[in-house]
Amino acid sequence: MSPAQKITVTLPDGAQLTVNAGTTAGDIAKSISEGLFQNSLAAKVNDIPVDLNYPINEDSSVEILTYKSPESHEILLHSTAHIMAQAVKQLFPEAKVTIGPAIENRFYYDFDVDPPFSDEDLEKIEKRMAEIIEQDLPIVRQEFQRDDLVKLFSDIGESYKVEIIESIDQEEKLSVYTQGDFTDLCRGPHVPSTGKVKAFKLLNTAGAYWRGDSRNKMLTRIYGTSFPSKKDLKKYLNFLEEAKRRDHRKLGKTLELFEINEQVGPGLVIWYPKGATLLNTIRDYWVKEHINRGYQLVQTPHIGKSNLWETSGHLGFYREFMFDSMKVEGDEYFIKPMNCPYHIMIYKHKTRSYRDLPIRYAELGTVYRYEMSGVLHGLMRVRGFTQDDAHIICTPEQLNEEIVKLAQFSFDYIRKFGFNDFEVFVANKPKEKYVGEAAMWEEATAALKFALDSINAPYTIDEGGGAFYGPKIDIKIRDALNRSWQCTTIQFDFNLSERFNMEYISSDNEKRRPYMIHRAIMGSLERFVGVLIENTVGDFPVWLSPVQAVVIPISEKQNDVAAEFHHILHDKSIRAEINNKNDTMGAKIREAELMKIPYMFIIGDREAQDKTVSIRRRKIGHKGVYGWEEAVSLLQDEIRE
Secondary structure (H helix, E strand, O other): OOOEEEEEEEEOOOOEEEEEEOOEEEHHHHHHHHHHHHHEEEEEEOOEOOOOOOOOOEEEEEEEEEOOOOHHHHHHHHHHHHHHHHHHHHHOOOEEEEOOEEEEEEEEEEEEEEOOOHHHHHHHHHHHHHHHHHHHEEOOEEEEEEHHHHHHHOOOOOHHHHHHHOOOOOOOOOOEEEEEEEEEEOOOOOOOHHHHHHHHEEEEEEEEEEHHOOOEEEEEEEEEEEEOOHHHHHHHHHHHHHHHOOOHHHHHHHHHOEEEEOOOOOOOOEHHHHHHHHHHHHHHHHHHHHHOOOOOEEOOOOOOHHHHHHHHHHHHHHHHHHHOOOOEEEEEEEEEOOHHHHHHHHHHHHHHHOHHHHEEEEEEEEEEEEOOHOOOOOOOOOOOEEEEEEEEEEHHOOOOHHHHHHHHHHHHHHHOOOOOOEEEEEEEOOOOOOOOOHHHHHHHHHHHHHHHHHOOOEEEEOOOEEEEOOEEEEEEEEOOOEEEEEEEEEEEOOHHHOOOOOOHHHHHHHHEEEEEEEEEOOOHHHHHHHHHHHHHHHHHHHHOOOOOOEEEEEEEEHHHHHHHHHHHHHHHHOOOEEEEOOHHHHHHHHHHHHHHOEEEEEEOOOHHHHHHEEEOOOOOOOEEEEEEEHHHHHHHHHHHH
């Protein structure tokens, strides 16, 4: 018998172990310490996550993933999803399983079951999950031939799994994970046994179309979460309660801001007067800031002929996200998914000299993209939205200065809305598919880094994360719950300038290709407002509040004086209402608090006689009695701040 082949395993601290080929990651954890092994969930071999029973057959770097490892949470969530699916199949054998991924801090699993699960069903499922965890069933991975897997899942009536298998690339290895009487198609990795799950909770059910397409069958989705300890679980459940309190969809209805009406269509937003006032306040500020920073405002159509989108490449690369075409006098038109081609048309309407550059076009342009109904979510994911779009067209010599200005503008603008915590990424050239010369990519990426360094904005390199047409800066904002939201994108484009043959006449009288930069600071106005609502709980700063003040007469005797003061506020461009309903003072104050109106100007007999108001500031309470002019100045000062 020949001696076992020896291999070298390198640990994260640089220590090396000599072991037999075929030694598993779990064996290595146990050889280091029994405590490490007991807390191990999975491993990384050469930076690839694997199961603990993964055999290592060559010299490799190995990292053991414990409950404390950041990568472990996704594995724990996904393993808990499998336990939930097993419990469902035991309790509801007729249910068909579909997909069950881990998402941020949660998991879900979609089931084809009739009738849909109830809250009482969730309690039963949770109880059965606890029993499966108590059994500490081993979770075992096996690889199969495609035909064998199709037969396996066909025999047990899991038609959705058969459809998934048939859609997977022929070259990909197919594997299943088995725990007790449950087998599921899965790439893994998973925890070694069901007993590794320590604290879980099923959260809610929802409807979800198969593959997110409304043309497919409606499934029942169960959401849940899982954590290494009950303390961590409790902390997350408290977070969910706070997130629910801040839900922009609920607040949008309560504060009479917007509606998404099924009769109008999913993903299409109707803005009520107060919501439209909020939007227009943001727009006014946006316009002012762009004019001050040298942008030219443009306006472009909502539809365009098909040859425009053929030239831009959208029909070739983006067709699945575009709505179907329409015929107009024999020509084919598409509703626009982006504004860029129109801005290029404006640039190309006459010959440009280097003296004309840089040119900065900006537009609050509404675009439309076909998103599957299953991914739509309030204002955060819609089908019609307004981009705060801009395109900077410049010479290579102007590049660094323009990017510095653009990066500084982005941070200045976002901070105005109360966001001060950012994650910044520079996404560079993809490893495979990209357009443009390598030297252009290096120059553009260097300009992005230079800009961020110049304004002392720390960033992380997103290796290979650039679009195929250019590198970019992504700025994510963190809200009051420490959630991260994609906001600003500053994106180079080496593609459209070529496709549309954009040119300028250089100082040596030669035709040159300009650099083109796409930019959206808010990303989309709808999503930005959604994040703003959740960050502030709808309690907007005074300058943004749709209603900045309400005048409240104590009784109908003061109605005329209250109307006079309300007229003064209106003349001073203060957004004010008057509440002269036949209600008690307590009811009027409660209504103003519910609608989150910052200022209440209360007028009784004495105030009416003295031309004064008693001021009540939301969250602060009574501020005192002020003359009319002084009260207006107080409010105006806070708006200016």
